[in-house]
Amino acid sequence: MRLLQNELFRRSSEKRPVEEDPRQLHLFNEAEVSAEEKPVTEEIEVPAHTRQKPRRKPLPEHLPRVEVIHDIAEEEKICACGTTLSRIGEEVSEKLDIIPARVQVIRTIRPKYACKGCEGVESEGGAVRIAEPPPEMIPKGIATAGTLAYVATAKYADGTPLYRLSKILERYGIEIPRSTMASWMVMAGDRCRLIMEMLQRELKSGVLINCDETPVQVLFEPGRANTTYSYMWVFRGGDPQKPVVLFHYAPTRSGDVPREILEGYQGYLQTDAFSAYDQFDRPGSRIVLIGCMAHVRRNFVKVIDARGKGAKKTGSAEVALEYIRKLYAIEKVARERKLTPDEIRALRKKEAEPILKEFKAWMKGRLPQTPPKGLLGKALSYALNHWHKLIRYLEDGRIPIDNNMAENAIRPFVVGRKNWLFNGHPNGAKAAATLYSLIETAKACGLEPYQYLRYLFERLPFARSEEDHLALLPQMLTPEQLTRSLQ
Template sequence: MIFIAVYGSVFLMISDSSTLPDDPSELKKIIVALELKNQKKQDALQQQIDILHEELRLVYAKFFGPKSEVFRGKSPQLPLFDMPEPDDIEKESEEHVEIPAHSRKKKGRRPLPEELPRIEVVHDIADEEKTCQCGSHLVRIGEEVCEKLDIIPAIIRVIKHIRPKYSCRSCEGIEDDGATVKIAPVPRQIIPKGIASGGLLAHILCAKFEDALPFYRQEKQFTRLGVDLNRATMCSWAMKAARQCSPLLELLKKDLLSGPLINADETTVQVLAEPGRSPTTKSYMWVYRGGVSSSPVLLYEYHPSRSGDVAAAMLKNYSGAVQTDGYKGYNFLDTQDEVVHLGCWAHARRKFVEADRARPKKAKPGSTTIALRFIRNLYKVEKDANRNGLVKKELVEYRKTHAVPILRDFKKWLAKRSLNTTPQSLLGKAISYCLRQWERLEAYIEVGDATPDNNLAENAIRPFVVGR
């Protein structure tokens, strides 16, 4: 027999009434425990629903919203101490903010550079029009000048190498080993016996790797110029030129490892016909930026793997600072005594931006707004330092005075906010990322050559990504 016990909103289906206690107070405890259990299940389900809604809003924001990560908060700056809670932001935003006076650039067309060559074209009136109605000759009193920017399209030419031969007339017809023909040696070329000059190779490789112009598009350009140069030939030339430049590559690597700071990053690349690998398998292009800050070295290294061993082999015996994102393949840097591992505030900010975009449209500003303002204040410190021309030691001291208090308050706020934030939510993931990466994120304070983020490496790899 099945008994149904009802208490409040809890329904108990009991197959054996003997399992129920006789004491009503004990029965009430069981029902209360079941209510708590059901409530926990409902809360867990609602939490999952909220997370799914949040992720769905983020997907919509990525597809249909603005791609820029520029923070558009109302208040320009938060105080360094006693940071407000989310409920206080609405009140704070109503306060009046004084905007300092600023100068504007004059609108209009910029003058053309003076160093460009100029060709003067005079547009004069006919000689018969230079006589006045009264019969007097007109006198030139001035002129009106306007400049137009012109360009000469690429010129394809053939360099004809001529090597004269010389022989002795007196020795002609005499069978003697001394009778010789002299000729100048063949000039050294990057690709021996090839038709490509150094200038043509530089043009093709620069268009491919700097301007993201694939070989098949260059093939069409050469066709318009009247030259039949197919993409397979250009690809072969690129590989041969790369082998010839290997000594230069070693010199660049040496210069890279001599600098005080290296920015590292990696991106995916798909190779269609790589021996022993499927065309759909991901490979990676690693980029390293470092050396002398006035003329930094950009070094690209292809590898089929994203393993941290790739970066470890490149940075072997390096001493200095290395700035990366939060990818775990760079964790080996934390164990090297002579390396200072720096994090990237741009990646930390991006996670808060995603959490902010996933908020409901009508939701009030909350924790994401506070976090983004903290990060914005850090960048304001850098902007002020750059405006004052601070470098090296001066920049470090300025950061210790102005950025360290912001970092200290931000960390306290993150630790406090993490106690009542769902770890699986976008905000929870952003807070967890910052706290896990905190030692790396604040390490830039002591490195005068570094910026708060790893954008130098990301900007360096962008041309490759565009032409990928």
């Protein structure tokens, strides 16, 4: 019951306070740490110090500025001696002003032309001439590229359900049913099919792919009840500087999904311990499966959470977490020093490998003394059963210690799911996978989602060749290009 309550209500962070007792590092060989033993304390004198006054972060330079001058009255510009005051400077302060979304109607006018001299005569010259309508994402629809980008960003980047967005537009006097907006998203997603194929190829161009999956409820799935869960998969890979975040909807959680997506890929694959990935952990596989230390830590955190707030005991779970904390401390040092992959590998070889060997030996000694079906027994068994995958991150400095990059990539979808709860149709789920892919990849490449989607939707109807489509990938664009396109 305590564990269930913690799963429902506790904070999601797994960070733990570092023990203040410096002797704890020498107690790893003990099965338990005495609960009655109190740390030795020593009074120290803290010297006085000065604290910097916090400074407000300046407003972005790219925002337009509107100058408002507050001047003194003209009669106050005359000194008591009769001399006119001279301006010697000014004081400037900047405040942020937000104007709600500007809604406008774009009227496309196509003049018609005809020859009066050929009137009534059947000839090619007598036909009415008019310019072809410009290509659009949704031909004959009322939604421009900006409208589609706005709706997609609101739902998939900000987690706003379409029925709420419909209410927001009503405040502007615009009545657009959520069913209409849903169909817009499906059509927009379908038009981006070739872009998605290119992103999938780009995903497999790097040396590492992180993968994760989460359930999603989809209605009107053929042959399935509405209460049956489907799954949204996420893959993060490609160039580490401009990565691809690829979402893929599937009605199943079977290993066929990652096998299809990763066909032809050769490199590292980092995941949790879900059995669908075991197919890659075999001799001769072109894919090297990497484990996740965060999942090991999570299991030991559950042991502590199940004790309840009143428990004062310090034992095996804390010892395990201290080992893991030291491993993460090494990774933090590597990040702060901005080490190269070769330097990270050398650092891990020197400092992390001995800790891992000691950690494994401690767990193997502790496992026979622990009930296998208890939380601690499960945590120990999980770590030891997947140990060969957990230590593979030592091989290459480009591999992280955990799969948090995939979990962070899928988090926006999980947050949005809490608001819109389910997808109304499989087509909507596929469109969601496409638009989440575009938005999260744009964010990972440093692009603002709305600006990128608007840029994409304006130019995609004119793309004809593969080069045209390739130029629209987030990896090919810069924030400056998007900003100029909106001016």
